[in-house]
Amino acid sequence: xxxxxxxxxxxxxxxxxxxxxxxxxxxxxxxxxxxxxxxxxxxxxxxxxxxxxxxxxxxxxxxxxxxxxxxxxxxxxxxxxxxxxxxxxxxxxxxxxxxxxxxxxxxxxxxxxxxxxxxxxxxxxxxxxxxxxxxxxxxxxxxxxxxxxxxxxxxxxxxxxxxxxxxxxxxxxxxxxxxxxxxxxxxxxxxxxxxxxxxxxxxxxxxxxxxxxxxxxxxxxxxxxxxxxxxxxxxxxxxxxxxxxxxxxxxxx
Amino acid sequence: xxxxxxxxxxxxxxxxxxxxxxxxxxxxxxxxxxxxxxxxxxxxxxxxxxxxxxxxxxxxxxxxxxxxxxxxxxxxxxxxxxxxxxxxxxxxxxxxxxxxxxxxxxxxxxxxxxxxxxxxxxxxxxxxxxxxxxxxxxxxxxxxxxxxxxxxxxxxxxxxxxxxxxxxxxxxxxxxxxxxxxxxxxxxxxxxxxxxxxxxxxxxxxxxxxxxxxxxxxxxxxxxxxxxxxxxxxxxxxxxxxxxxxxxxxxxxxxxxx
Amino acid sequence: xxxxxxxxxxxxxxxxxxxxxxxxxxxxxxxxxxxxxxxxxxxxxxxxxxxxxxxxxxxxxxxxxxxxxxxxxxxxxxxxxxxxxxxxxxxxxxxxxxxxxxxxxxxxxxxxxxxxxxxxxxxxxxxxxxxxxxxxxxxxxxxxxxxxxxxxxxxxxxxxxxxxxxxxxxxxxxxxxxxxxxxxxxxxxxxxxxxxxxxxxxxxxxxxxxxxxxxxxxxxxxxxxxxxxxxxxxxxxxxxxxxxxxxxxxxxxxxxxxxxxxxxxxxxxxxxxxxxxxxxxxxxxxxxxxxxxxxxxxxxxxxxxxxxxxxxxxxxxxxxxxxxxxxxx
Numbered sequence: 051x052x053x054x055x056x057x058x059x060x061x062x063x064x065x066x067x068x069x070x071x072x073x074x075x076x077x078x079x080x081x082x083x084x085x086x087x088x089x090x091x092x093x094x095x096x097x098x099x100x101x102x103x104x105x106x107x108x109x110x111x112x113x114x115x116x117x118x119x120x121x122x123x124x125x126x127x128x129x130x131x132x133x134x135x136x137x138x139x140x141x142x143x144x145x146x147x148x149x150x151x152x153x154x155x156x157x158x159x160x161x162x163x164x165x166x167x168x169x170x171x172x173x174x175x176x177x178x179x180x181x182x183x184x185x186x187x188x189x190x191x192x193x194x195x196x197x198x199x200x201x202x203x204x205x206x207x208x209x210x211x212x213x214x215x216x217x218x219x220x221x222x223x224x225x226x227x228x229x230x231x232x233x234x235x236x237x238x239x240x241x242x243x244x245x246x247x248x249x250x251x252x253x254x255x256x257x258x259x260x261x262x263x264x265x266x267x268x269x270x271x272x273x274x275x276x277x278x279x280x281x282x283x284x285x286x287x288x289x290x291x292x293x294x295x296x297x298x299x300x301x302x303x
Numbered sequence: 304x305x306x307x308x309x310x311x312x313x314x315x316x317x318x319x320x321x322x323x324x325x326x327x328x329x330x331x332x333x334x335x336x337x338x339x340x341x342x343x344x345x346x347x348x349x350x351x352x353x354x355x356x357x358x359x360x361x362x363x364x365x366x367x368x369x370x371x372x373x374x375x376x377x378x379x380x381x382x383x384x385x386x387x388x389x390x391x392x393x394x395x396x397x398x399x400x401x402x403x404x405x406x407x408x409x410x411x412x413x414x415x416x417x418x419x420x421x422x423x424x425x426x427x428x429x430x431x432x433x434x435x436x437x438x439x440x441x442x443x444x445x446x447x448x449x450x451x452x453x454x455x456x457x458x459x460x461x462x463x464x465x466x467x468x469x470x471x472x473x474x475x476x477x478x479x480x481x482x483x484x485x486x487x488x489x490x491x492x493x494x495x496x497x498x499x500x501x502x503x504x505x506x507x508x509x510x511x512x513x514x515x516x517x518x519x520x521x522x523x524x525x526x527x528x529x530x531x532x533x534x535x536x537x538x539x540x541x542x543x544x545x546x547x548x549x550x551x552x553x554x555x556x557x558x559x560x561x
Numbered sequence: 562x563x564x565x566x567x568x569x570x571x572x573x574x575x576x577x578x579x580x581x582x583x584x585x586x587x588x589x590x591x592x593x594x595x596x597x598x599x600x601x602x603x604x605x606x607x608x609x610x611x612x613x614x615x616x617x618x619x620x621x622x623x624x625x626x627x628x629x630x631x632x633x634x635x636x637x638x639x640x641x642x643x644x645x646x647x648x649x650x651x652x653x654x655x656x657x658x659x660x661x662x663x664x665x666x667x668x669x670x671x672x673x674x675x676x677x678x679x680x681x682x683x684x685x686x687x688x689x690x691x692x693x694x695x696x697x698x699x700x701x702x703x704x705x706x707x708x709x710x711x712x713x714x715x716x717x718x719x720x721x722x723x724x725x726x727x728x729x730x731x732x733x734x735x736x737x738x739x740x741x742x743x744x745x746x747x748x749x750x751x752x753x754x755x756x757x758x759x760x761x762x763x764x765x766x767x768x769x770x771x772x773x774x775x776x777x778x779x780x781x782x783x784x785x786x787x788x789x790x791x792x793x794x795x796x797x798x799x800x801x802x803x804x805x806x807x808x809x810x811x812x813x814x815x816x817x818x819x820x821x822x823x824x825x826x827x828x829x830x831x832x833x834x835x836x837x838x839x840x841x842x843x844x845x846x847x848x849x850x851x852x853x854x855x856x857x858x859x860x861x862x863x864x865x866x867x868x869x870x871x872x873x874x875x876x877x878x879x880x881x882x883x884x885x886x887x888x889x890x
Contacts, residue, residue, distance in 0.1 A: 164641040207407040221394040259630035262732035299394035
């Protein structure tokens with residue numbers, strides 16, 4: 051058992067270390083301004099860490115992400131349940147959903163600015179949009195895929211609507227919904243950078259976009275890596291939360 | 304307690320090719336309360352459909368299904384159903400599954416827990432109360448389903464081939480247990496099966512059914528001392544009679560050319 | 562509709578409305594008691610006068626600069642009315658105005674200020690040498706495109722046949738030059754200066770030598786703001802003009818103080834301001850109709866503008882003239 055863990059940790063370190071080494075080798079063929087190597091990026095990190103701007107950017111990006119994700123949950127989950135349950139409703143809304151879904155949130159920029167102005171609001175709108183559809187669609191298919199046997203059992207015992215939702219629908223739909231939640235997390239975090247192009251004055255996306263204009267490629271890469279690492283952390287958190295719920299519900303692996 | 308009356312009941316379905324098939328035709332039946340009846344027949348004879356109509360999961364296309372004189376509108380906990388695939392919620396423990404049925408009736412808290420544990424003990428699963436269905440064997444799962452069905456003290460028990468997926472020895476054991484549990488409160492039981500031995504062993508009354516269209520062809524009473532001895536000549540005689548009835552029923556059936 | 566379906570639908574609609582209601586509340590990134598004038602800008606030397614924010618005190622309305630990363634988003638914000646005004650390339654502004662946006666040009670951001678940068682180790686030493694090479698511009702809707710075509714015309718080069726013109730995002734131009742994917746670019750400063758300081762590029766010709774005292778970026782304001790808050794507008798324009806004078810008098814100090822709002826390295830800004838001295842100028846910022854006529858004509862000739870606009874109705878120079886008449890601060 052201990053050896054297995056040691057192997058996993060070992061591989062987990064060797065992988066990134068290899069990539070960093072490759073990165074360093076490739077960066078040597080370019081000037082630091084064109085393609086910074088690990089050393090320059092670490093220096094850039096320390097620069098924005100020292101002047102406090104990294105903390106500010108991370109904080110505000112996480113805030114925007116959380117607000118947007120929450121909004122997506124609160125709108126997509128109930129709507130998903132309704133449309134999954136009520137087939138007529140799905141027939142009504144499905145064409146609109148399928149048309150809107152493939153539109154990249156970036157294409158919404160002009161409307162985002164028109165409806166929400168500049169700064170926090172359009173960024174949150176863009177991020178919410180990118181998280182909304184994965185959650186909605188996975189919820190709809192989760193509800194529709196609930197084995198009719200469970201519904202029959204619930205009907206047989208005369209379970210009322212609230213008990214049905216709480217004790218049957220939610221747990222039965224959970225495994226599929228969670229897949230959508232994780233996809234939505236990834237999509238939302240990716241579009242964070244895009245969303246912050248609309249007149250935001252801070253944030254990790256802003257840092258990356260702003261640094262472009264100064265040709266501070268080292269800051270750009272530092273920003274990219276921060277976004278990537280935070281994205282990984284968030285995904286792991288969601289996975290952990292999922293495991294806890296599964297354990298409590300005996301769904302196991 | 305519940306007596307069931309079916310009058311001129313017919314049910315038609317559209318099959319995958321859109322053709323209408325008569326799954327049940329002109330079924331007339333009265334089942335008095337506190338009786339144990341088996342529906343026996345090959346697949347396609349409509350026995351499960353008949354049970355679903357009584358349970359309230361479906362409505363007849365013609366005729367009426369009435370319980371104590373009142374038309375069946377939908378499912379109800381007074382008519383507990385046990386499904387072939389158990390229908391247990393994998394996200395709840397055995398105890399949790401029984402508690403669900405009680406919660407649906409409005410029973411919560413310590414009282415409900417006590418009731419649930421009582422029925423789990425009754426089916427011999429007191430120790431397994433905190434296991435999830437995935438951790439239990441097929442036989443144990445069916446016993447949980449039984450405990451759940453009985454915990455709401457139903458007037459009627461509807462069972463759709465509940466032991467079909469189990470091995471012979473587990474099946475025998477559960478048949479005995481079922482009879483033991485039934486003897487306590489004696490709900491009206493409709494037991495659907497395709498196994499002749501099982502029908503003879505369990506039921507006081509066996510309704511033999513045939514397909515195309517689904518109908519009851521023979522109504523036979525089984526008058527044997529309980530519990531049955533499977534090797535006793537009377538058992539074998541009853542078995543033989545039913546076998547004959549089934550063969551007759553089969554011969555009268557027009558075979559479908561595919 | 563069954564009652565529980567109605568409740569579901571109602572709940573979803575209510576939630577969506579709640580969401581739409583939250584959105585405006587999230588608009589304020591910082592709450593100020595005083596009224597504000599939000600002005601959009603890019604971190605380029607063309608918009609250097611925005612440092613008036615740090616140097617002047619405002620009594621009528623607080624100046625709130627809103628930084629953007631690139632032209633499209635800034636243009637969108639201006640078009641949607643999400644900002645009170647912005648420094649905009651005149652071609653973009655004329656295009657917006659032609660589409661019906663209620664904007665007025667009230668002050669120039671600067672004059673001159675662009676440069677054609679070529680590869681430091683390349684073989685282009687005179688404009689005629691551009692023949693057979695690839696030149697990058699930021700967009701067809703830019704003064705840089707106009708300047709390039711003017712230069713080519715002067716040297717009898719056919720823009721369609723004698724060389725290749727591509728559109729490229731400004732931050733990518735320096736790298737493209739360094740990796741030899743392009744041979745030259747013309748764009749707002751300080752990208753040219755950055756290429757110089759990185760030693761990948763050198764100046765071929767300054768824009769002031771292509772078209773002396775040409776206009777480029779112009780401060781545009783929403784008509785509504787001019788109507789409702791003329792005193793605040795006057796205060797802003799006076800401050801910007803005064804700042805322009807200060808930059809002329811002490812470019813080094815200006816470069817230093819640009820760090821907060823622009824973020825560029827001060828030495829890069831200083832290089833643009835001083836090498837040579839009039840590479841970019843912040844004097845004579847009153848919008849003159851002749852400059853705009855020339856710009857509009859060029860856009861029509863290039864085929865990027867389909868219809869002329871009424872320039873008299875578009876310009877509003879009375880704020881600038883009033884400020885210019887006053888004393889230097």
